[in-house]
Amino acid sequence: MRRAPTTGGGLPGDRVVAPGSVARVLVAATSRALRGDDCGDLGPPVGLSRLVGAPESVRRAAALRAAGRTALTAGQVARIDAERVAGWFADQYPDRRWPGVVLGSPHGAAAHLAVALGVPWLPAGFEVAARWSGGAVDRPDAAYEHGVDLAERLLAANPGVRVRQVHCPASRGGAAGSTVTLAVRWDALPGAYARLLADRLAPAAPVLLLHDARTWPVRDLGAGHSFQVGSPASGLDPVDFHPDARVLDQVLRAAGGDGVRWTPPELTVAAAFAEHGVESGFEHDARAWGDRHHHPLHRVVVRQPDALSAVTADLYRAWLRRAGKTGNRLVVECGRLLDPAQVLRAGLVPYWCENATRPRVAGVEWWLAGSERFSSVDVLPESPGLRSPAVAGLPQWLAVAGFGGRRRALDRGAARGYPVASVPTRRATEVLRNQPCDLPAPPPLRMADALAALRDAGAHQGLLVC
Numbered sequence: 001m002r003r004a005p006t007t008g009g010g011l012p013g014d015r016v017v018a019p020g021s022v023a024r025v026l027v028a029a030t031s032r033a034l035r036g037d038d039c040g041d042l043g044p045p046v047g048l049s050r051l052v053g054a055p056e057s058v059r060r061a062a063a064l065r066a067a068g069r070t071a072l073t074a075g076q077v078a079r080i081d082a083e084r085v086a087g088w089f090a091d092q093y094p095d096r097r098w099p100g101v102v103l104g105s106p107h108g109a110a111a112h113l114a115v116a117l118g119v120p121w122l123p124a125g126f127e128v129a130a131r132w133s134g135g136a137v138d139r140p141d142a143a144y145e146h147g148v149d150l151a152e153r154l155l156a157a158n159p160g161v162r163v164r165q166v167h168c169p170a171s172r173g174g175a176a177g178s179t180v181t182l183a184v185r186w187d188a189l190p191g192a193y194a195r196l197l198a199d200r201l202a203p204a205a206p207v208l209l210l211h212d213a214r215t216w217p218v219r220d221l222g223a224g225h226s227f228q229v230g231s232p233a234s235g236l237d238p239v240d241f242h243p244d245a246r247v248l249d250q251v252l253r254a255a256g257g258d259g260v261r262w263t264p265p266e267l268t269v270a271a272a273f274a275e276h277g278v279e280s281g282f283e284h285d286a287r288a289w290g291d292r293h294h295h296p297l298h299r300v301v302v303r304q305p306d307a308l309s310a311v312t313a314d315l316y317r318a319w320l321r322r323a324g325k326t327g328n329r330l331v332v333e334c335g336r337l338l339d340p341a342q343v344l345r346a347g348l349v350p351y352w353c354e355n356a357t358r359p360r361v362a363g364v365e366w367w368l369a370g371s372e373r374f375s376s377v378d379v380l381p382e383s384p385g386l387r388s389p390a391v392a393g394l395p396q397w398l399a400v401a402g403f404g405g406r407r408r409a410l411d412r413g414a415a416r417g418y419p420v421a422s423v424p425t426r427r428a429t430e431v432l433r434n435q436p437c438d439l440p441a442p443p444p445l446r447m448a449d450a451l452a453a454l455r456d457a458g459a460h461q462g463l464l465v466c
Helices: 022-035 056-070 074-078 082-090 108-117 140-157 169-177 191-200 246-254 280-293 305-322 340-346 358-369 394-401 426-432 447-461
Strands: 101-104 121-123 125-131 161-167 179-186 207-212 215-220 225-229 269-273 297-302 329-334 349-353 376-379 407-410 463-465
Touching (some): 022 108, 022 121, 022 125, 022 340, 074 125, 074 140, 082 121, 082 125, 082 179, 082 191, 101 108, 108 305, 108 349, 108 447, 140 161, 169 179, 169 246, 179 280, 207 280, 207 447, 225 269, 280 297, 297 305, 305 447, 305 463, 340 426, 349 358, 394 407, 447 463
Parallel strands (some): 101 207, 161 225, 329 349, 376 407
Antiparallel strands (some): 125 179, 161 179, 215 225
């Protein structure tokens, strides 16, 4: 039986949270897996596959129109109720007693870990896309000015959040010139989360808090709104967004901009946690709640997303083998192309790439080079929908598949039109449904075993568990 949906003022959560944002997809995939469903009903935010052969200018214009249709107006931003959004996330999970919960930064491996543990995964923030009429992809200074007004409206109605604005043509392409991206992070444990923990956690059930510790230069004047140019998810470094950087010219040309006008606002903090970090108030509140109610909180600090992906894949392999399975069939998922339910059904080992950038694909290559060989490797590359000097080419993805012993498969559907054509999340489901069934699934993983594996791997993978 499902709980009644959380009600209240403000826009519905499914209207507020940006379509296709990672946190939204991961909650949908995790909640479905815990109900025994796959992601066959999850489509793309907007599909542009039919425009693969169209000229660059036509595809860019179509992408901008699509982004604008789903983005919020300034008036709608003022009506956001962050508590209602938290309730929308929490209400997606079945109404049952849980042996724990995973909170924090969005990461596909965390979703797979939560499914193996048989527990919900809930994000510490969410992404909002707001309209920017008359915007320009090569004007980060103007984006900042527009974002200040939007953030003031949002913060006036939600004093318990912090807003990080991200202007990144390298990861969002031309859409960075028509919409403003706001990463909204709770500065305290939302009431809807606290209710789920109080009502649905088993006695003494642990809480696992994942914190993405990557840093980025920001402009932060202390009013609850901060601004960053670029993002770790771009596959580039902060220096690549400097006006004199050669890479920046390539990025802006691909997005329809011009480096001559690029004038970022002055930065005030050299190294703050990037957009997917967890606010200290959220962590403090979650720990205090756990202490009061006798639910231990364990914090996992991740300096690079590859580390958690590698440790989770190793953990799955050992978990499958303890259940008498081979643990020798790997699926490399990417971005929104994942399906934890189908991974369990087929007895696969999942490795999640944050995106299709060269550093992230190199991460899985290094892990595979140092791992016991897999008999089969299936690769699902998510097309970023844009061209960037940081995007991995198909030969690099083929090299990943080449680590397979008997089977080496790069999904043709995902590769068709790469890197400019988008494919829906359900594409991963369609591919994985063709894998042989390996049921029953192993008994749920114990949190103590997961924590032991995370701690053991921490010294050489770059994880801190405390």
